[in-house]
Amino acid sequence: xxxxxxxxxxxxxxxxxxxxxxxxxxxxxxxxxxxxxxxxxxxxxxxxxxxxxxxxxxxxxxxx
Amino acid sequence: xxxxxxxxxxxxxxxxxxxxxxxxxxxxxxxxxxxxxxxxxxxxxxxxxxxxxxxxxxxxxxxxxxxxxxxxxxxxxxxxxxxxxxxxxxxxxxxxxxxxxxxxxxxxxxxxxxxxxxxxxxxxxxxxxxxxxxxxxxxxxxxxxxxxxxxxxxxxxxxxxxxxxxxxxxxxxxxxxxxxxxxxxxxxxxxxxxxxxxxxxxxxxxxxxxxxxxxxxxxxxxxxxxxxxxxxxxxxxxxxxxxxxxxxxxxxxxxxxxxxxxxxxxxxxxxxxxxxxxxxxxxxxxxxxxxxxxxxxxxxxxxxxxxxxxxxxxxxxxxxxxxxxxxxxxxxxxxxxxxxxxxxxxxxxxxxxxxxxxxxxxxxxxxxxxxxxxxxxxxxxxxxxxxxxxxxxxxxxxxxxxxx
Ligand code: HEM
Ligand code: SF4
Numbered sequence: 468x469x470x471x472x473x474x475x476x477x478x479x480x481x482x483x484x485x486x487x488x489x490x491x492x493x494x495x496x497x498x499x500x501x502x503x504x505x506x507x508x509x510x511x512x513x514x515x516x517x518x519x520x521x522x523x524x525x526x527x528x529x530x531x
Numbered sequence: 532x533x534x535x536x537x538x539x540x541x542x543x544x545x546x547x548x549x550x551x552x553x554x555x556x557x558x559x560x561x562x563x564x565x566x567x568x569x570x571x572x573x574x575x576x577x578x579x580x581x582x583x584x585x586x587x588x589x590x591x592x593x594x595x596x597x598x599x600x601x602x603x604x605x606x607x608x609x610x611x612x613x614x615x616x617x618x619x620x621x622x623x624x625x626x627x628x629x630x631x632x633x634x635x636x637x638x639x640x641x642x643x644x645x646x647x648x649x650x651x652x653x654x655x656x657x658x659x660x661x662x663x664x665x666x667x668x669x670x671x672x673x674x675x676x677x678x679x680x681x682x683x684x685x686x687x688x689x690x691x692x693x694x695x696x697x698x699x700x701x702x703x704x705x706x707x708x709x710x711x712x713x714x715x716x717x718x719x720x721x722x723x724x725x726x727x728x729x730x731x732x733x734x735x736x737x738x739x740x741x742x743x744x745x746x747x748x749x750x751x752x753x754x755x756x757x758x759x760x761x762x763x764x765x766x767x768x769x770x771x772x773x774x775x776x777x778x779x780x781x782x783x784x785x786x787x788x789x790x791x792x793x794x795x796x797x798x799x800x801x802x803x804x805x806x807x808x809x810x811x812x813x814x815x816x817x818x819x820x821x822x823x824x825x826x827x828x829x830x831x832x833x834x835x836x837x838x839x840x841x842x843x844x845x846x847x848x849x850x851x852x853x854x855x856x857x858x859x860x861x862x863x864x865x866x867x868x869x870x871x872x873x874x875x876x877x878x879x880x881x882x883x884x885x886x887x888x889x890x891x892x893x894x895x896x897x898x899x900x901x902x903x904x905x906x907x908x909x910x911x912x913x914x915x916x917x918x919x920x921x922x923x924x925x926x927x928x929x930x931x932x933x934x935x
Binding site (some may be wrong): 476478480481484485486488493495496497498508516519520521522523524526 | 594597633636637640641642643644645646657871872876877878879880881882883884887
């Protein structure tokens, strides 16, 4: 699983941090910051939740 | 295919918004609207027909559809009561579309990150403890709205913004006049008063800077020419009003819902770690931001209906969050449900900027309610006497008399 984020779209709601704190953080400016772009298997469910919760559709998943 | 005109020709269109019969239940008519169609037609106080979204899936789709605009200056932007008109010029951030919206949103989000809210928790805990101590020390009866539900978020947002809490009676009562919207004149004068208050505060802070988001905005935005003074006043007014009145409603209605569902209250008392999930359930079940408004800016088809530019579209969160396709047994208040995809804070780019402050406040309040309030806690008046606020603004109750 590859994760990409669009900091230009991000509205800093922090839903991704709540869903997957091992994968997502927020910079000091409030926008999303990736802690890793290839999270381990056990994080996949949380990352999928973050994708669903993100209100600005700023998180995308790619292939392996 | 039906558009608003053809669908709106029926003579018996339901009026919108509807009044809650029970303070924590959606108006009874909203489920019937959803059963008809995820997108139905209603009529507003001024006779204008409008679309209403009641399904969860469709709400998530349309909340992120940029053909639905938040631009309050659009003359077709719909209002749900005569008093809403006063707000229309008050259009910073919440009443703007991308990309302008993002310009202002970026000025405030650094103050509301999950990390910042975690750092605030010890202070929030102290505020909650102090208010509960005072209520318990004074003894029964107590009005939970006045002793806890309003002051906790109000003190918190004051400290975050750098607004003196000593002024709370003034801005709380003006905010109430603004959101309860009994008449257009009252709402307009309340808004003017709040703006004048913040304008003066900004002047004081320019001469003598303090600590808080208002001070940061003066130094980093106003004095750098990134925002003009009038816009800054509007932005601060929105942060102050949205920052206390909303959370206060969830605190008071949440406790009322717990008192009415004693087995759920006991579950929290037995395991306070259920509180974060219970807070999400309250946001879903209570849906205090019942109605969110948009105006269409293009013609498009959705769900077999034709939306046209200029049409009014309302998201009815209390119906959306009781959609059985998204939440099994939606009318059951279940603190273990811990719903993740409710629209209690909205969805799309306007999703509540203060949501993680609200979550932290609610978590600390309901942990304290579960662990510190006596088991004998109960309503001091018959339930029927607890009255819901009117349909146009945030949902809540005026007072919550308790005894123990
Ligand atoms: C539990 C309490 C709260 C609820 C239920 C709530 C609900 C909402 C909802 C539904 C929206 C979306 C409006 C729209 O889409 O047009 C919103 C936006 C907003 N909320 Fe909250 N809110 C709460 C607490 C707060 C707090 C504590 C603050 C302040 C710090 C706040 C500030 C705002 C602001 C500034 C916006 C506009 C954001 C934007 O347009 O980007 N809210 N809120
Ligand atoms: S959930 Fe989306 S909008 Fe919110 S901080 Fe994360 S990426 Fe940004």
